[in-house]
Amino acid sequence: MRTALDGDKLDGTVTAGGAHMVRMSRGADGVLEPRLRLGGVVVRGAVYGGIVALCVVVAAFVLREHGARVDLLEATAFLGLLTSAVLLLTGLFFWASSSGEVLRWRDFFATGGPHDVVSIAGPALVRTGVALLVPVPFAFGLGELVASAAYGSWLWGA
Secondary structure, three states: OOOHHHOEOOOOEEEEOOEEEEOOEEOOOOOEEOOOOHHHHHHHHHHHHHHHHHHHHHHHHHOOOHHHHHHHHHHHHHHHHHHHHHHHHHHHHHHHHOOOOOOOHHHHHHOOOHHHHHHHHHHHHHHHHHHHHOHHHHHHHHHHHHHOOOOOOOOOOO
16 A cells, blocks of 8 residues: 555655656557646747747848848748647647547557547647747747848847
């Protein structure tokens, strides 16, 4: 019998340095438990999107010509918005279609048939859609700043 003295709480969470981590285990069907939650998938996608936004900002300032810099930022904003909307809506549709059986990529070989792939693709598309949606305001705002910058300033470019 486990006790709380082993470093584990009896509700299935493990404490590590004061942080609570959920214990992962395989269910009866071989799928990792607990299932993915929409909030966790969106947060992870937003973190990835923050990294992408940082890369867009760095790439914009690597370009020296003003026209190329503005074109990069406008294209990033437009294509990011369009692609993220398609991926996010498709992923949310797949998530709703999976009726609670949302799986991780690690559960790919535990699926029972081709229809279970929707349960894996849903969270992946939601995460990717959010990751592409986060840099859009950064690219749009920076594009407006660069386009309205005074000629010869460091923001204008060479």
